[in-house]
Amino acid sequence: MDNIRVLELYSGIGGMHYALKESGVAAEVVAAVDVNTTANEIYKHNFPSTPLRSKTIEGMTLDDFDKFAFDMILMSPPCQPFTRIGLQGDISDPRTKSFLYILDLLPRLSKLPRFILLENVKGFETSSARDSLVSTLKDCGYTYQELMVSPTSLGIPNSRLRYFLIAKAPPGSFSFHTSSEILEGFPSPAVQVVPEPSLVKSASCRTACQEEDKEKQEEGDGQILYKLETAKQADRKSSQNNDTSVRQIQDFLELGAEEGMEDEEEGDKYLLPAKTLLRYALLMDIVRPTCRRSVCFTKGYGHYVEGTGSVLQSCLETEVEEAFRGLEQLSDEEKLNQLSRLRLRYFTPREIANLMGFPKTFTFPENITTKQQYRVLGNSLNVHVVSRLIQLMVS
Numbered sequence: 001m002d003n004i005r006v007l008e009l010y011s012g013i014g015g016m017h018y019a020l021k022e023s024g025v026a027a028e029v030v031a032a033v034d035v036n037t038t039a040n041e042i043y044k045h046n047f048p049s050t051p052l053r054s055k056t057i058e059g060m061t062l063d064d065f066d067k068f069a070f071d072m073i074l075m076s077p078p079c080q081p082f083t084r085i086g087l088q089g090d091i092s093d094p095r096t097k098s099f100l101y102i103l104d105l106l107p108r109l110s111k112l113p114r115f116i117l118l119e120n121v122k123g124f125e126t127s128s129a130r131d132s133l134v135s136t137l138k139d140c141g142y143t144y145q146e147l148m149v150s151p152t153s154l155g156i157p158n159s160r161l162r163y164f165l166i167a168k169a170p171p172g173s174f175s176f177h178t179s180s181e182i183l184e185g186f187p188s189p190a191v192q193v194v195p196e197p198s199l200v201k202s203a204s205c206r207t208a209c210q211e212e213d214k215e216k217q218e219e220g221d222g223q224i225l226y227k228l229e230t231a232k233q234a235d236r237k238s239s240q241n242n243d244t245s246v247r248q249i250q251d252f253l254e255l256g257a258e259e260g261m262e263d264e265e266e267g268d269k270y271l272l273p274a275k276t277l278l279r280y281a282l283l284m285d286i287v288r289p290t291c292r293r294s295v296c297f298t299k300g301y302g303h304y305v306e307g308t309g310s311v312l313q314s315c316l317e318t319e320v321e322e323a324f325r326g327l328e329q330l331s332d333e334e335k336l337n338q339l340s341r342l343r344l345r346y347f348t349p350r351e352i353a354n355l356m357g358f359p360k361t362f363t364f365p366e367n368i369t370t371k372q373q374y375r376v377l378g379n380s381l382n383v384h385v386v387s388r389l390i391q392l393m394v395s
């Protein structure tokens with residue numbers, strides 16, 4: 001059988017391409033498209049033989065698309081218009097233009113692609129861009145399923161709850177029972193055997209229950225413990241850390257965490273600066289190597305602190321509680337003294353890549369700065385999650 005011909009749109013650093021490889025599906029990327037020159041350098045460095053178009057999607061014609069004769073689209077459109085912290089400009093945002101252009105082209109292609117997979121942030125599901133996508137797919141006769149999945153459901157200690165849509169062209173159908181509701185987690189085998197609608201939503205909702213987003217709303221009140229954390233938040237974190245179906249952070253580290261680490265100098269490079277410690281200590285999400293959780297890494301990681309990803313406690317002789325005790329009463333110098341006993345450091349880009357499922361063969365060209373590395377990784381996706389979804393879509 002011929003390879004499935006894949007078009008990778010908004011290809012970034014190639015997260016979709018790695019997922020496709022990992023899925024084991026006989027396929028090849030016949031074209032990748034992205035406008036960002038930094039991302040494209042990284043993509044080319046890792047996939048030198050994949051044809052990469054460094055241009056805008058809306059700058060390509062129907063004919064250009066038809067020439068690729070593709071069977072599958074893998075895409076993660078830019079998410080800023082849909083995130084809740086953004087302005088929610090949605091379809092009026094110019095960054096949505098290319099996506100609407102794709103929807104406009106789809107019915108006019110000389111051959112409908114058999115498979116479509118889209119990834120986006122939480123929040124996309126309530127956007128009008130999502131409504132346009134779904135109505136275009138329905139008009140073209142596609143069978144589709146929407147899902148919300150986080151890597152924690154695959155035992156990876158990192159939250160990254162994302163919206164996914166997988167679609168199959170007529171007369172295709174999925175191996176699981178589809179639902180018009182958004183599945184929370186992967187469809188479980190039970191759902192395949194017993195297609196009762198009532199089972200669908202609960203499929204594997206453990207993941208959803210662990211997500212920061214939801215819980216922030218529920219934890220609006222409650223007594224603040226040390227750090228700016230409520231008892232409820234602290235409990236949730238400790239129950240996540242007790243869940244042995246999820247791996248430990250230490251399996252994903254490159255720089256050892258204990259004192260006497262092999263590459264101490266390299267580790268120092270990632271230590272949080274004094275200014276950051278003093279300013280943000282109470283807001284940081286701190287994890288130890290033995291933890292089974294971390295929060296989503298976003299593109300501001302390593303630069304902004306609040307809400308951009310967890311930091312690692314690399315000296316374990318002091319308990320976090322201890323280092324934070326009585327902090328309010330101390331001078332800045334004493335505060336720093338106390339906090340620096342934890343040796344808090346950022347995860348390195350390689351460690352984030354590990355948590356996001358990028359294989360060891362993935363590397364950055366030498367002249368890509370650490371800050372740029374964090375940025376492109378923050379824009380990318382969890383490779384293992386997408387790999388499973390590709391398998392699910394094709395099987």
Ligand SMILES: C[S@@+](CC[C@H](N)C(=O)[O-])C[C@H]1O[C@@H](n2cnc3c(N)ncnc32)[C@H](O)[C@@H]1O
Binds near residue numbers: 039056057381
């Ligand atoms: C969310 S990121 C995708 C990340 C990608 N899946 C990865 O693994 O790195 C969105 C990408 O879309 C690209 N992009 C945004 N608007 C575009 C357009 N109009 N045409 C082509 N690429 C665009 C950005 O440069 C960015 O790399």
Ligand SMILES: *[C@@H]1O[C@H](CO)[C@@H](O)[C@H](O)[C@H]1NC(C)=O
Binds near residue numbers: 238
């Ligand atoms: C986690 O496990 C420890 C030790 O087994 C136990 O003492 C603690 O109560 C557990 N915490 C939660 C929240 O399950």
Ligand SMILES: *[C@@H]1O[C@H](CO)[C@@H](O)[C@H](O)[C@H]1NC(C)=O
Binds near residue numbers: 038041365367368
């Ligand atoms: C990295 O080096 C390449 C090749 O020398 C050059 O084309 C590119 O502009 C550089 N990229 C960055 C981000 O500096």
Ligand SMILES: *[C@@H]1O[C@H](CO)[C@@H](O)[C@H](O)[C@H]1NC(C)=O
Binds near residue numbers: 037379
């Ligand atoms: C490309 O992406 C990088 C990393 O996300 C960002 O810093 C840079 O500003 C982008 N460049 C362009 C030309 O959009």
